[in-house]
Amino acid sequence: MPEIATKALKQHLTSAGAAGAAFAPVYLLHGDEYLYKKALGEVLDALLPPEERSMRCTTLAGSDANLQQALNELNTYSLLPGRKVVVISETRVFYSQKNKGALLDKARTAAEGGRLKAAATPFLAYLNLVGWQLEDVAAAGPAAVELQAEWGAERAGSLNKLVDYCRTKGLGPDTGAGGADLLAAALEKGFPRDHHLVLTTDMIDKRRKLYKGLKAGGVVVDCGVPKGARYADKQAQEQLLREHAQAILKPTAKTLAPRVFEHICEITGFDLRTFTQNLEKLAAYVGDRPQISLDDARKVLARTRTDPIFELTNALFQRDADGALFFLRSMLKQEM
Numbered sequence: 001m002p003e004i005a006t007k008a009l010k011q012h013l014t015s016a017g018a019a020g021a022a023f024a025p026v027y028l029l030h031g032d033e034y035l036y037k038k039a040l041g042e043v044l045d046a047l048l049p050p051e052e053r054s055m056r057c058t059t060l061a062g063s064d065a066n067l068q069q070a071l072n073e074l075n076t077y078s079l080l081p082g083r084k085v086v087v088i089s090e091t092r093v094f095y096s097q098k099n100k101g102a103l104l105d106k107a108r109t110a111a112e113g114g115r116l117k118a119a120a121t122p123f124l125a126y127l128n129l130v131g132w133q134l135e136d137v138a139a140a141g142p143a144a145v146e147l148q149a150e151w152g153a154e155r156a157g158s159l160n161k162l163v164d165y166c167r168t169k170g171l172g173p174d175t176g177a178g179g180a181d182l183l184a185a186a187l188e189k190g191f192p193r194d195h196h197l198v199l200t201t202d203m204i205d206k207r208r209k210l211y212k213g214l215k216a217g218g219v220v221v222d223c224g225v226p227k228g229a230r231y232a233d234k235q236a237q238e239q240l241l242r243e244h245a246q247a248i249l250k251p252t253a254k255t256l257a258p259r260v261f262e263h264i265c266e267i268t269g270f271d272l273r274t275f276t277q278n279l280e281k282l283a284a285y286v287g288d289r290p291q292i293s294l295d296d297a298r299k300v301l302a303r304t305r306t307d308p309i310f311e312l313t314n315a316l317f318q319r320d321a322d323g324a325l326f327f328l329r330s331m332l333k334q335e336m
Contacts, residue, residue, distance in 0.1 A: 003220040006035050012219065013046040021083075023047060025191050026218030027198045028211075030094070034272035035223035036200050040087070043198055047085050056084050062091030062201070064179040071186045074195050083194045092125050093179040096205035100129050106202070108151060111158040116165040122202075123162055128173035138163050180210045187213055227270070237270045244272065245279060252283045257293045267301055 004012055016023045027043050029036040048056055058073050060066040070086045078084055095103070103126040110119035127134065136143035151159045166172070191197065197218075204211055214220065225240055226233035245261060268274045278301050282292045285300050 003215055003222060006031075006039055006221060006223045009039055009042055009221050013042060017046060023196060024217075024219040025196055026187065026214055027196070027221065028094075028204075028214050028218060029198070029200045029221045029223055030202070030204050031222055031224030032272060033202060034276070035225070036202075036221070039221050039223055040089075040198065040200055044085065044087075047083060047196055052082070053085075055080065056082060057087065058085070059087040059089060062088050062093070062199075063174050064093075064182075067091070067093065067179055067182060070197070071182065074186075074191050074197055077192060083196065085196045085198060087198045087200070089200050090121065091199050091201050092128075092174060093183055094201050094204035094208065094211060095125055095129060096208055097129060098205045098207075099203050100126055102203055103129070104150060107162065108155065108158070111162045112155060116162055119162050120166055120169070120171055124166065124171060124173045132173070134163065134166055134172050138167060180208070184210050184213055187217055190217075225270070238265065241265060241270070241272075241275060244275065248276060248279045249283065253290060254283050254286065255291050257291050259294050260292055260297050263294060263297050264301065 002012075013023075023046065029039045029043070044053065044057065056078070058070070060070050067088060070088050074084070074086050103122040107119045107123035107126060110116070110122070124134075127137070132143050132147075137147045138144070148156055148159060199214075206212075211220075226236045242261065245256065249255065264275065264278055268278060282296055282300055286292050286296055
């Protein structure tokens with residue numbers, strides 16, 4: 001079956017419904033968290049009416065223990081006729097060594113922002129991939145020294161807070177033992193008719209056999225967005241945000257005055273969740289007025305991103321010419 005982009009999901013679901021509910025037995029939604037959660041809502045809307053979900057839909061977090069429970073649930077026939085859906089959110093079975101750096105970056109960004117709960121999941125997944133336990137990095141030793149070097153010595157405070165948070169909450173890295181094999185075997189065997197599995201995850205390794213097997217027997221929805229600092233990546237991010245802004249504002253019949261879009265991007269960065277919240281906040285603030293002004297945005301919105309001067313100097317330090325030019329242009333635009 002196909003791998004499709006987020007934009008094509010609605011058309012796929014409409015076509016599947018029109019073809020006599022020819023929905024895939026498995027859906028994998030991966031990429032940007034905001035986008036894959038939005039896609040999850042679309043998939044559930046197509047598979048089950050909201051009033052039936054309490055009886056026919058089970059949602060579990062993505063640990064190995066829950067994976068076994070989810071598969072047991074899928075293979076159990078319900079006393080009630082009709083469709084059954086099991087969602088495994090934020091599964092980690094698609095991670096590989098290739099994802100180590102991205103997981104640590106994600107954990108560091110969340111921890112630096114004080115979001116320790118959000119930082120814990122990618123951090124523990126990183127520990128699992130490198131073969132460390134929490135005790136290995138909590139005490140002075142080679143693992144702690146290596147992790148601090150990877151994290152950044154100047155940011156050691158956020159790392160220590162994250163480790164303490166995980167210890168206090170009794171959290172530890174998922175062993176990952178057998179999770180991928182367990183899912184691969186279940187996919188090969190198949191599920192009962194009208195029983196559907198939906199998986200969400202932030203990152204995957206497309207080279208893995210599990211991914212290829214799921215793509216062959218299900219539908220993969222790519223909710224990814226370029227996250228790099230290259231000029232082309234930034235252009236792609238800006239285009240997505242413009243399309244997203246139009247989709248949010250269209251039902252409100254409101255428009256943005258010149259420079260408002262650039263101002264919102266400059267203070268929030270590429271964060272779809274915050275970007276959405278800011279637009280909704282502005283739309284509510286202006287009331288009956290049809291246009292959101294730059295003054296409205298300056299009054300209502302708080303800065304939630306790193307100052308572009310730091311992004312510029314960071315790009316220069318990394319010898320990223322495309323990124324440096326992008327941030328320089330962005331800063332010049334704000335001064336015009």
